[in-house]
Amino acid sequence: MGERPALSKGEMEVARVLWEIGPAGVRQVHETLSEQREIDFATVQTYLRRLERKGYASSRRDGRARIYSARTKPRTVIRETVDELVERLFGGDTMPLVRHLIEDRGLQAEDLDELRELIDRMEQGE
Amino acid sequence: MGERPALSKGEMEVARVLWEIGPAGVRQVHETLSEQREIDFATVQTYLRRLERKGYASSRRDGRARIYSARTKPRTVIRETVDELVERLFGGDTMPLVRHLIEDRGLQAEDLDELRELIDRMEQGE
DNA sequence: ACACTTCAAGTACAGTTGTACTGCAAACTT
DNA sequence: AAGTTTGCAGTACAACTGTACTTGAAGTGT
Numbered sequence: 257m258g259e260r261p262a263l264s265k266g267e268m269e270v271a272r273v274l275w276e277i278g279p280a281g282v283r284q285v286h287e288t289l290s291e292q293r294e295i296d297f298a299t300v301q302t303y304l305r306r307l308e309r310k311g312y313a314s315s316r317r318d319g320r321a322r323i324y325s326a327r328t329k330p331r332t333v334i335r336e337t338v339d340e341l342v343e344r345l346f347g348g349d350t351m352p353l354v355r356h357l358i359e360d361r362g363l364q365a366e367d368l369d370e371l372r373e374l375i376d377r378m379e380q381g382e
Numbered sequence: 383m384g385e386r387p388a389l390s391k392g393e394m395e396v397a398r399v400l401w402e403i404g405p406a407g408v409r410q411v412h413e414t415l416s417e418q419r420e421i422d423f424a425t426v427q428t429y430l431r432r433l434e435r436k437g438y439a440s441s442r443r444d445g446r447a448r449i450y451s452a453r454t455k456p457r458t459v460i461r462e463t464v465d466e467l468v469e470r471l472f473g474g475d476t477m478p479l480v481r482h483l484i485e486d487r488g489l490q491a492e493d494l495d496e497l498r499e500l501i502d503r504m505e506q507g508e
Numbered sequence: 509a510c511a512c513t514t515c516a517a518g519t520a521c522a523g524t525t526g527t528a529c530t531g532c533a534a535a536c537t538t
Numbered sequence: 539a540a541g542t543t544t545g546c547a548g549t550a551c552a553a554c555t556g557t558a559c560t561t562g563a564a565g566t567g568t
């Protein structure tokens with residue numbers, strides 16, 4: 257599977273909103289995104305259309321409005337996107353990225369705890 | 383600082399090679415990259431030129447050849463790139479990405495050990 | 509019913525990206 | 539020295555991106 261063209265940055269944002277709020281019309285997506293950054297209604301519309309063309313979303317008419325839903329799970333998109341990044345930027349080596357995330361991006365104490373558990377679990381399981 | 387335009391995927395690969403092998407001519411970069419994927423000599427050349435235009439590399443003539451050097455540390459580029467990705471794809475939340483990396487991308491036992499130490503260190507030393 | 513407001517659809521358009529061909533000069537071969 | 543190879547500079551170009559304007563139909567207030 258997976259012959260979707262990669263998401264562009266703008267498309268990612270819109271996809272994220274779709275995951276967050278579930279199936280929604282352009283207006284709703286636009287409103288949600290507007291809370292975080294300024295973006296034109298029509299721009300959001302374009303991103304949604306492109307998301308659909310690329311296979312990441314589907315839509316149906318609902319009266320006058322068009323309702324978009326995500327067709328791909330966050331997990332999948334994350335995998336595809338991050339794998340590609342790791343490949344390109346680190347030649348496939350995961351650790352530099354993990355190090356950066358833990359060291360340089362303020363994680364909360366609880367996050368660190370969670371990670372420790374996660375690591376334990378990984379070490380035995382499998 | 384940091385008003386560099388973001389790197390594209392192809393540019394990233396070339397930047398990585400530059401970090402890896404240090405200052406080098408087009409040929410050398412092309413050879414190194416060719417070990418991993420097929421790519422045209424002239425394409426690499428273009429990427430190097432663009433890297434320079436964007437401020438990520440500099441070059442000097444050395445006789446007939448042109449030698450490119452990275453001008454930005456990996457660390458910096460990683461930060462900029464990953465921060466942007468986290469912003470767009472996770473709305474700024476770091477953990478989903480860390481989770482994905484640890485759970486879904488086969489880390490070696492030693493990597494896990496290293497992480498554990500890293501986490502310990504983070505938790506005490508501010 | 510008429511003016512006014514909403515919105516989807518289509519169109520636009522410059523900048524970026526991926527990818528590569530062409531032209532020419534320097535260097536190497538015979 | 540003429541031919542062949544090497545490698546940079548320049549140019550090309552379609553697809554993709556970011557961003558938004560325009561047009562026209564549907565819905566709303568009076």
